[in-house]
Amino acid sequence: MKESILIKIMRYFFSIRGVLDEHNIREVNKVATSAFMYLWIYTGLANAALLMVSEQYLTHSTLIGFLFVNLIIAFGGVSLYVTRKVSKLKLNYREVSVNEYPKAVHQAVIHGAWFGVIYGMFSYFMLARFDGPFSLFSILATLVVIVIGWTSDTQKEIGHIVKVE
Amino acid sequence: MNRVREFRKNRGLSQFTLAEKIGVARQTINLIENGKYNPSLKLCISLAEELGTDLNTLFWKVDDTQ
Known part of the structure; x- marks a missing residue:
């Protein structure tokens, strides 16, 4: 459906x-x-x-x-x-069969990446307002936010996948 | 109580497999089996078809004392 x-x-x-x-x-x-x-x-x-x-x-x-x-x-x-x-x-929580588990983990990683990018973009625009769009600090801080957002969301998503026999 | 669990076990299906076959969550099957959720007619028909029986046999009152 x-x-x-x-x-x-x-x-x-x-x-x-x-x-x-x-x-x-x-x-x-x-x-x-x-x-x-x-x-x-x-x-x-x-x-x-x-x-x-x-x-x-x-x-x-x-x-x-x-x-x-x-x-x-x-x-x-x-x-x-x-x-x-x-x-x-x-x-x-998402219940998946053992065979579908790797695919679910892959989807969780992709979801985490999107989360990190959106969160990073939001942070960049906030920082750029104060520090300028080409500031090294804004760019590095954005990259850090992307990595933190990506890893934390991926970890959370994977934690919510339940393998069912 | 209904006879969903009995028919499911007779066909050798797990709650997860049955849920996947009819496109619902495993928890929903569990709730139906335990009489904690009244499924829609559409879902009852899907269940009956998947378990190879009819609505009357599957959902009509079952005397637990027998």
């Missing part, structure tokens, strides 16, 4: 590696619905609190601070919640 783009995105961001059959999709939907509900309640409460704040405190910096808190809760909090639930449901 071909997976939708939404499922592919969810697989990537929440490290869902196992088979997404009807039972697992149902579980993922439950987690997503809970995450949405928490976010919905937070949005309501946060905006209501902002409406109650006196106008003299509503400066540009306060609103930017509010925006940052919202971003941290929306991305960080929800991602943490979903990742924890996925881990609890063991959806981040």
Whole structure:
């Protein structure tokens, strides 16, 4: 069965590696619905609190601070919640037969490489803003981030592969 | 309880092999066998076909005391 783009995105961001059959999709939907509900309640409460704040405190910096808190809760909090639930449901584990194990390890290495490159690019653009695009420090730090990202993600992915007889 | 485990063992299949054949996770087969998950009709039919039996035999009430 071909997976939708939404499922592919969810697989990537929440490290869902196992088979997404009807039972697992149902579980993922439950987690997503809970995450949405928490976010919905937070949005309501946060905006209501902002409406109650006196106008003299509503400066540009306060609103930017509010925006940052919202971003941290929306991305960080929800991602943490979903990742924890996925881990609890063991959806981040992949069961493979003994014959398929080497292929799964190879896929884990490729996944780790992509993770390292994306993480490295992100770091490069952050460092280049402060240190210049051709700075030796930016380039070397990026390479270090790529290697660390690659090895750590590969190690994590391989740890989640379960050999089944 | 259903008779999925009994039919699977009779055919000499492991949970993993059966799961692979019908395209579900091994945990799902385990949950079905233990009566902790009610599969969809589509999955029940796939299971029955793979185990060479019919839905009635596989899922109709089984008296555990017998």
